[in-house]
Amino acid sequence: MLYSKLFPKALRQAPKDADSANAKYLIQGGFIHQEMAGVYSWLPLGLQVLRKVENIIREEINALGAQELLMPALQPKDNWLATDRWDGLDILFKLNSKIGGEIALGATAEEIITPLAKAYTGSYQDFPFALYQIQNKYRDELRAKAGVLRGREFGMKDLYSFHLDLGCLEKYYEKIAKTYLNIFKRCGLKAVRTRATGGAFSKFSDEFQVITSAGEDNIYYCSKCKVYYNNELVRAGKCPECKTKLGKPERAIEVGNIFKLKTKFSDAFNFKYIDKNGKEKPVLMGCYGIGTTRLVGTIVEANHDDHGIIWPNEIAPYKMHLIALFGKDKKINQKIKSAALAVVASEAKQSCEVLYDDREDASAGEKFAVADLLGIPERVVISEKTLAKNSIEIKNRKSGKVTMKKL
């Protein structure tokens, strides 16, 4: 990709309203553009990052045998009435249709997937199975905040599993928990499994929290149980299970949450299977979410410095940020240009994605500042200086380490 053609260019100044690191750098770098409170466009650079996150999730979830589908954001009111969430879920967006009636804008997808799964299954032989999608969700939050960390329209991977018995559900639940930790690790994050309230479904649910000062949740570690607990469970500074006195809380961002729904939704939609003996039994469900857009924001919160973003390798929009520094000697400039194009070509052969800052009118300082802001892991400079040594200069964004490499 030629930087001269990239839409849009990085902003020189960060927007004033952006005070969280993710909003500041993602907007300034031209990754996202705010349209209204909690609603963002994902610009080409940002979409590259988002797609990488999504694809890591796809790889990991597909490996568990779940199948991807795509459900609508427009959802029938009746389904939400069936679960008492039409009036019960305060953040639900409700739309009026010109042909009459009301429609829910999907805040989540249990109301679609449960009747959908029911429509195509019946025998115990169909189970267990799992379906997921990566789709935008809509929640009418009273207060969107912190850039992409809490939006009203946001990306989410939502996975639903269907089981014959509790043991099978619990086994799958643990498999997902393990996979989640792996997903976050690949995203360059250290996430910790954290016990949280289970809502109406079970005693606990599990959250995946990334400890960072930008977090809006407080979590506590119980050194006796070796478990993190969400603030909402902790009463009077004591571990909710073993009652050990807990230390200071840590700020964390919730990037995933998994629930054993059990029969909460299958009951609402009368979703049953026929067992070996021809008897009807309720299907047990689990649901498992990862906020994809929030994950991108969290990665920025956890990986930046005063100059900009430091993308983890697997997430970076490009692997290499190539900078050509031109001087006034036209012959040398020509050499620099062809050397740069040769690097782009040879990297392409190894399917290494390069962002090439080919601008001839931008100063060295400007190009360096943009490179730091965009946070691509490897910065490569070709200039008169490096060509004199028949080399290129490679600087690691994270470590700052500079090395020379022969052309």
Next chain:
RNA sequence: CGGGCUGUAGCGCAGUUGGUAGCGCGCGUCGUUCGGGACGACGAGGCCGGCGGUUCAAGUCCGCCCAGCCCGACCA
């Protein structure tokens, strides 16, 4: 949803006792620069968030509304 703050050029901001709008960056042209956001000259760019009111006259005063940000509450 309660409390606070803010809306003026693409971005960041100034605008005095009311007199019809300015700066920096960015953008365009030309020239000089060329390893950490270079410099000069000229130039383009405005529904001063919206509606209503007061006034000879409103970016400025008054009222209502809308939007954005922050704190809190909320977050199956």
